[in-house]
Amino acid sequence: MRENLIMFDLMGTRLGKRCSRFSEATPFLRTVVILLSCVSPVLRADESKNPLGTESGDRIVILGGGFAERLQYFGYFETLVFHHSSSRAPVIRNMAWSGDEVSMMPRPYNFIRSAGVGEPDDPSPGLGFEPDADHRILSAHLKARKADTLLLCFGAPESFQGETGLPKFLADYQGLIDKLQSQKFNGESSPCLILVSPIAQENPGGAHSDPSGRNEHLELYSGKIEEIAKQNVLHFVDLFGPTLAAMKGGVGERFTIDGLQLNDKGHRVVAEELARGLGITDPWSGKMENLRQLVVEKNKQFFFRWRPINGEYVYGRRREPFGIVSYPPEMEQLDKMIAELDQSIHSEAKKLNPLP
Numbered sequence: 001m002r003e004n005l006i007m008f009d010l011m012g013t014r015l016g017k018r019c020s021r022f023s024e025a026t027p028f029l030r031t032v033v034i035l036l037s038c039v040s041p042v043l044r045a046d047e048s049k050n051p052l053g054t055e056s057g058d059r060i061v062i063l064g065g066g067f068a069e070r071l072q073y074f075g076y077f078e079t080l081v082f083h084h085s086s087s088r089a090p091v092i093r094n095m096a097w098s099g100d101e102v103s104m105m106p107r108p109y110n111f112i113r114s115a116g117v118g119e120p121d122d123p124s125p126g127l128g129f130e131p132d133a134d135h136r137i138l139s140a141h142l143k144a145r146k147a148d149t150l151l152l153c154f155g156a157p158e159s160f161q162g163e164t165g166l167p168k169f170l171a172d173y174q175g176l177i178d179k180l181q182s183q184k185f186n187g188e189s190s191p192c193l194i195l196v197s198p199i200a201q202e203n204p205g206g207a208h209s210d211p212s213g214r215n216e217h218l219e220l221y222s223g224k225i226e227e228i229a230k231q232n233v234l235h236f237v238d239l240f241g242p243t244l245a246a247m248k249g250g251v252g253e254r255f256t257i258d259g260l261q262l263n264d265k266g267h268r269v270v271a272e273e274l275a276r277g278l279g280i281t282d283p284w285s286g287k288m289e290n291l292r293q294l295v296v297e298k299n300k301q302f303f304f305r306w307r308p309i310n311g312e313y314v315y316g317r318r319r320e321p322f323g324i325v326s327y328p329p330e331m332e333q334l335d336k337m338i339a340e341l342d343q344s345i346h347s348e349a350k351k352l353n354p355l356p
Helices: 019-024 027-039 066-074 076-084 111-115 136-145 163-181 212-231 240-249 264-276 286-306 323-352
Strands: 059-064 091-094 149-153 192-196 235-237
Touching: 059 066, 059 136, 066 076, 066 091, 066 149, 066 264, 066 286, 076 091, 076 264, 076 286, 076 323, 091 286, 111 136, 136 163, 163 192, 163 212, 192 212, 212 235, 212 240, 240 264, 286 323
Parallel strands: 059 091, 059 149, 149 192, 192 235
Antiparallel strands: none
């Protein structure tokens, strides 16, 4: 992997890795960055009309809370990505977890063991979970995934703290960025980071359901995330503005099941907006449905592999004497199934979009 620029085909396929190595870029790549910087130091969704390069086999990981986690169950966003990048065969893993915030990502006790690359067991099980405030567990799992590109979808839970919570949120987010960029999960270079804003909150109807106050806070936090992206020369995708406009303009249409969580329609709309922010302008088509079903199945099997339901017996306090014998072969079988589904996804995407 080249270590020169942070600009990438905004599907996760990088032109390079870090702006700090700008002098090592080819003249063409330097020209691309200079021209883009004349427009805006941060690429917003409506400014990223064209992909910016290629890097085959990029490993993309989605991080965040409930919004990001639910992307895996619908698969629209990944489908658009795979269709667009059919010749580059990216690998996408959703490692979002409902309730995750930039400063704390609680995980079950010894969850780091399931990564296979972590540190020794924590000798103090405590309450049976670890807050992972220092992102030690996250880092181990990103290393296991050999992550090249990370989509960071944070800010919605934190926005409940309002203006008073902004200083801590900004400091915590910068700390997370620094932590991620200081490591080489793929073994060669630090990851490319894409910062994604929260979506707007919809009025679900009924008494006391006006979301205007919540949306003020969501807009405030979204703006601050864009500022963080600008300060760190990172890509930023605004989902708040487009989703707020869609929710206000969609007469008789609902985009969420409860004002917060997207329904099927909402996921299609947001997937297209997120993809557009990464240079992918092709809209969703029914012709992609088979591909989407493969994506959903792949996500389900990876979820079983990454977050096994009986984790206490796989990596926890009850793994001995039987778990250490029974479960490793099952995990290997899941890895094989997931790899085969990756290949099926790439084949289906290539069939739909055979262009190089």
